Amino acid sequence: MALPVSAAASVTKRIMKIRIKFRKYGNLKFIGHLDVQRYFQKAVRRAGIDAAYSTGFSPHQIMSFAAPLGLGLESNGEYMDMEVNSFLGSEETAARLNACGVDGIEVLSVRVLPPDARNAMASVAAAAYTVRFREGREPDFNWKEHLKECEDLLPGIYELKLLLPENALYMLLETGSAGNLKPAAVMEAYLAAHGETLQENALLITREETYLNMGTQENRQLAPLDAIGKLSGPIQAKDGESVHD
Amino acid sequence: MMSKLALSDDILLRVEKPARYIGGEVNAVIKNKAEVDVRIAFCFPDVYEIGMSHLGLQILYDMFNRMEGVWCERVYSPWVDLDAIMRKENIPLFALESQDKILDFDFLAVTLQYEMCYTNILQILDLSHIPLLAKERGEDMPIVIGGGPCTYNPEPIADFFDLFYIGEGETRYGELIALYRQCKQEGAGRKEFLKRAVGIPGIYVPAFYEVSYGEDGTIASFRPAFEGIPATIRKEAEMELSHAPYPLKPIVPFMRATQDRVVLEIMRGCMRGCRFCQAGQIYRPVRERDVDTLKSYALEALKNTGQEEISLSSLSSSDYTKLPELLDFLIEDCSQRHVNISLPSLRIDAFSLDVMSKVQDVKKTSLTFAPEAGSQRLRNVINKGLTEEDILHGSALAFQGGWRRVKLYFMLGLPTETNEDIVKIAELADQIAATFYATVPKEERKGGRVQIVVSTSFFVPKPFTPFQWAPQCTKEEFLEKAYTVRNAIKEQLNQKNIKYNWHEADVSVLEGVLARGDRRISQVLLKVYQKGAFYDAWSEYFNNEKWMEAFAECGIDPGFYTSRERDTEEILPWDFIDCGVTKAFLKKEWERAQREEVTPNCRKECQGCGAARFGGGICYEAHHEDSD
Structure with missing residues (x-):
């Protein structure tokens, strides 16, 4: 009988970080952030990905999720990081995760991160959303007219514009641990400025992308969270040396 | 393919945990409706995360969905928040996979795992827009089937079911579905189907039986209402357990279920014969699954679920003959896959402690003993073959191995129990604490002091046990006993190391009524449900007053079913069921209990309980003098 072997394995193997971009849509907008984490922990096992594990009696995969997505929101730009001992390649990893997956979560891409990359959660600086009103729940005033005034309503609104012909709002908002602005909060403030209140569940919100900041606080240079990663073919597990070029 | 949800976004965003209602989980089965002619809604009448944890449901879900043309889906009790919305907005209950309403199904099959879920059955029927009473259901309504351990006395819920399947589900559903198809083809109606269904072993249609009562309220007669209906129903048992279908692709819930793991059923039945235990009788004979089959199941299910x-x-994993081999395999293989092994309650000895220390952090886990009774005398009465020496020796070994927490389970209100027996509970806990101080030298006690948690439940006599004739304690008696334990613990030398919990007494009394009740209890259930009772298994929703009102309004004294001692000649409501174990055997065991005589386990010596007639299992193994 052997003790958990992970303790021995993880010290000698060089670990790679990968960043997975996925979409969450349809009925799965009703599963919460913790459920998504649990989903990926199990999907990684089903897909036969060579995940790195923590040591101890309850070994777990080392994962980091970018910005939690609220219940009821869809997303085209979710990210999670995980650590692997060997890498099947970007295409194969995505294909396997999708083959053992469910409708409602689709892996879009898998990239290898530089070894010094900050984890997904710590990296988040902004997120883009499209926001629409549900039918019959629009405010009474002509909300499309006054959008310009919105930009100064709250700190953390980086961009705001009307998308035509779909009558949707595009919002780029500060996101992450430093400051976190949610699209519903923007709309509430906007309506409040016009003496109205947002009706219950009035908005249909899709997160389109999650960004990191490659510039400075003053001079932002936003890029999708996986811009710092590279698509890659298979990489063998290596002992003791860096696998990233 | 994503099903269109039965509930609107507005509703789903208003309720707690909407993931309970959307289906679409990994390994949930979606079939093409054009290729399906029999649709089954399989129901666990409790909330999703409880129901999803039930192995029996996963077994039958898998079995049904392997059948061509059959689509089995799941349905659970909507939580109280959604329940209120569905009633207000008149939304019919739906199954998770297709999101189609239950009324569209051929069968609604309800698994009955504990008595306190009975009002939730009514909730399910009501929300499905199916009449609560079987006799009021029209031709196009789903056939409502009950199965599971509570069907060994189906009488309290007889009015609500079209038929009951008595016994293990693996054996007869194929025949029942074939019959259903035939009846459908011939245009034979609902009643004709039920009439023919009783020809299938294990099937009980309550409407075809008549009960009369004597002046003292006991049953005077119980018989088929017309010819061609069997007078007794023999339970079904799967005798080829290793070859029976087993779910290798169990459903993986999105949200955390109570049992969030792969479960391997290694064995069915128990050889111990504890006299209070219903499962120990109704699942006889003991049958083991082949160890190599189990190994391959483990790997396959882990791979398919992640x-x-x-x-x-x-029921008693230590008695599985190949347990060391299976555990060796799991420990070896699972640790490589970073899979945790959660061990069932094993008998505490050097072997089990060794295994546990390999798979658990001893500092964080506790050791569990279930002596069930405080004194050896009373343990002999209940035939619990665990001695004080076993417990103290096992504790000493465990303390040496680094464990610091011990959990002890007892029952209060067992037949013949005296005050002395009850005080012994406290004394035993104290002795375990003393064992810690005697075993672990002072300098090694840094890991925190020893903690002993004593929990007591109240004994509820169950059908098909040797205690089926025993009177149950009243609520007042129960509480008196719990206070005795509490006070006795306070008097112990090591009382600071002992914590005491006890169950609520109201629920135990009610459970007793529902466990040993007869058909007249159906009206009480109906009444209490109409008063708004459901989720009675959840202490925050259980309302004893509503129940007491319902009994009073129906003119039924709950004491008739609980605290009354039954004569062994009395016709019991469940006598028409033949569970394999004979009434004569149970009676003999009841008498031995009163004489404080221990009965050896099945492996040591056959007691002729009657289960041998199933033609397999432990009854046909050689006996071993040395095992205990």
Whole structure:
């Protein structure tokens, strides 16, 4: 009988970080952030990905999720990081995760991160959303007219514009641990400025992308969270040396 | 393919945990409706995360969905928040996979795992827009089937079911579905189907039986209402357990279920014969699954689910003959896959402690003993073959191994129990604490002081046990006993190391009524449900007053079913069921209990309980003098 072997394995193997971009849509907008984490922990096992594990009696995969997505929101730009001992390649990893997956979560891409990359959660600086009103729940005033005034309503609104012909709002908002602005909060403030209140569940919100900041606080240079990663073919597990070029 | 949800976004965003209602989980089965002619809604009448944890449901779901043309889906009790919305907005209950309403199904099959879920059955029927009473259902309504352990006395819920399937589900559903198809083809109606269904072993249609009562309220007669209906129903048992279908692709919930792991059923039945235990009788004879089959199941199910944990299931895993081999395999293989092994309650000895220390952090886990009774005398009465020496020796070994927490389970209100027996509970806990101080030298006690948690439940006599004739304590008696334990613990030398919990007494009394009740209890259930009772298994929703009102309004004294001692000649409501174990055997055991005589286990010596007639299992193994 052997003790958990992970303790021995993880010290000698060089670990790679990968960043997975996925979409969450349809009925799965009703599963919460913790459920998504649990989903990926199990999907990684089903897909036969060579995940790195923590040591101890309850070994777990080392994962980091970018910005939690609220219940009821869809997303085209979710990210999670995980650590692997060997890498099947970007295409194969995505294909396997999708083959053992469910409708409602689709892996879009898998990239290898530089070894010094900050984890997904710590990296988040902004997120883009499209926001629409549900039918019959629009405010009474002509909300499309006054959008310009919105930009100064709250700190953390980086961009705001009307998308035509779909009558949707595009919002780029500060996101992450430093400051976190949610699209519903923007709309509430906007309506409040016009003496109205947002009706219950009035908005249909899709997160389109999650960004990191490659510039400075003053001079932002936003890029999708996986811009710092590279698509890659298979990489063998290596002992003791860096696998990233 | 994503099903269109039955509930609107507005509703789903208003309720707690909407993931309970959307289906679409990994390994949930979606079939093409054009290729399906029999649709089954399989129901666990409790909330999703409880129901999803039930192995029996996963077994039957898998079995049904392997059948061509059959689509089995799941349905659970909507939580109280959604329940209120569905009633207000008149939304019919739906199954998770297709999101179609239950009324569209051919069968609504309800698994009955504990008595306190009975009002939730009514909730399910009501929300499905199916009449609560079987006799009021029209031709196009689903056939409502009950199965599971509570069907060994189906009488309290007889009015609500079209038929009951008595016994293990693996054996007869194929025939029942074939018959259903035939009846459909011939245009034979609902009643004709039920009439023919009773020809299938294990099937009980309550409407075809008549009960009369004597002046003292006991049953005077119980018989088929017309010819061609069997007078007794023999339970079904799967005798080829290793070859029976087993779910290798169990559903993986999105949200955390109570049992969030792969479960391997290693064995069915128990050889111990504890006299209070219903499962120990109704699942006889003991049958083991082949160890090599189990190994391959474990690997396959882990691969197909991605679960991080696997656990073994049986009534007494230490008695599985190949347990060391199976555990060796799991420990070896699972640790490589970073899978945790959650061990069932094993008998505490050097072997089990060794295994546990390999798979658990001893500092964080506790050791569990279930002596069930405080004194050896009373343990002999209940035939619990665990001695004080076993417990103290096992504790000493465990303390040496680093464990610091011990959990002890007892029952209060067992037949023949005296005050002395009850005080012994406290004394035993104290002795375990003393064992810690005697075993672990002072300098090694840094890991925190020893903690002993004593829990007592109140004994509820169950059908098909030797205690089926025993009177149950009243609520006042129960509480008196719990206070005795509490006070006795306070008097112990090591009382600071002992914590005491006890169950609520109201629920135990009610459970007793529902466990040993007869058909007249159906009206009480109906009444209490109409008063708004459901989720009675959840203490925050259980309302004893509503129940007491319902009994009073129906003119039924709950004491008739609980605290009354039954004569062994009395016709019991469940006598028409033949569970394999004979009434004569149970009676003999009841008498031995009163004489404080222990009965050896099945492996040591056959007691002729009657289960041998199933033609397999432990009854046909050689006996071993040395095992205990």
